[in-house]
Amino acid sequence: MxxxxxxxxxxxxxxxxxxxxxxxxxxxxxxxxxxxxxxxxxxxxxxxxxxxxxxxxxxxxxxxxxxxxxxxxxxxxxxxxxxxxxxxxxxxxxxxSSLEGARISLYSKGQWVVQHEKDLFVVDTGAGDVDVKVYPTNYFTEQTGLVKLPTDLQHSLTSIGYSYDEKIGSYYFSNPTGEAVPDAFKGKTIGAILKVIQYSFSN
Known part of the structure; x- marks a missing residue:
């Protein structure tokens, strides 16, 4: 359930x-x-x-x-x-609710909303949800040796508007209107991550 x-x-x-x-x-x-x-x-x-x-x-x-x-x-x-x-x-x-078991951690509104020990990636929304960061978990780095997101995920996120921010070590998007990022955009972000998990990390 x-x-x-x-x-x-x-x-x-x-x-x-x-x-x-x-x-x-x-x-x-x-x-x-x-x-x-x-x-x-x-x-x-x-x-x-x-x-x-x-x-x-x-x-x-x-x-x-x-x-x-x-x-x-x-x-x-x-x-x-x-x-x-x-x-x-x-x-x-x-x-x-749909993220349960998806291996994606979600940090939003100043608190961990979804987080499990073996999650692979983090979606981190800032104050007011006007910006979003995506980065790998420590578990992902320990298991793969990679400190950055997989290349295919980097490309997917870039295609929907993210760019890599070296200062924070994350793929980053900020809504240019200054308003909360729409649910549809969050859905695209989660969808891109789930696709990579399904094809590369589903075992």
Whole structure:
């Protein structure tokens, strides 16, 4: 059972209107992600939900979720809850769930979202998700002797807009608009990495 399915099962059995506090508790329990530490995605989103985020206001994300949840006139599904979380906080739990077992570590919003001992590559998103770094794990280097990404992955990432940054030793992309990198671009990044893992490191 995937983590998304576990979340669905949890809320299906909940049997009443759900609050942001219960959502945060479930996400922390199932995904090990603390939503209270994640700021609202954008000023536009703050205005849309009628709350403002300020440094140290850890309840802003809960307030924003409660405003959105109150717009539902029926019991909300796990899939709808994940959509709300992604819209407000930029945390795509469906995508995170799909990474289980993929051998890709994900560092986002200041915390490890997915990380396992034998992961091969890291996708690291910066503050506000406006930039992304991709680099090999220590395990990958220990197993292959390579300190850089495989050549085929370098080419794949370059083709979608990444460039190698020697200062940080990573392939790097920064959204020129200054906005969060779209989910579609993150999907292309993950897809490029998965393709290399499938063809070269699947045994």
């Amino acid at each position: 995937t983590k998304a399915e576990m979340m669905d099962k949890y809320f299906d059995s909940y049997g009443k209107r759900i609050s942001s506090a219960e959502i945060c508790k479930a996400v922390d329990s199932i995904f090990k992600i603390n939503l209270d530490e994640i700021p609202i995605l954008s000023k536009e989103m703050e205005g849309a939900v009628g709350v403002s985020f300020s440094t140290g206001n850890v309840l802003a994300s809960r307030e924003a979720m409660d405003v959105r949840l109150n717009q539902y006139d029926k019991e909300i599904t796990g899939a709808e809850i994940r959509k709300v979380i992604n819209e407000i906080l930029g945390v795509n739990l469906d995508a995170i």
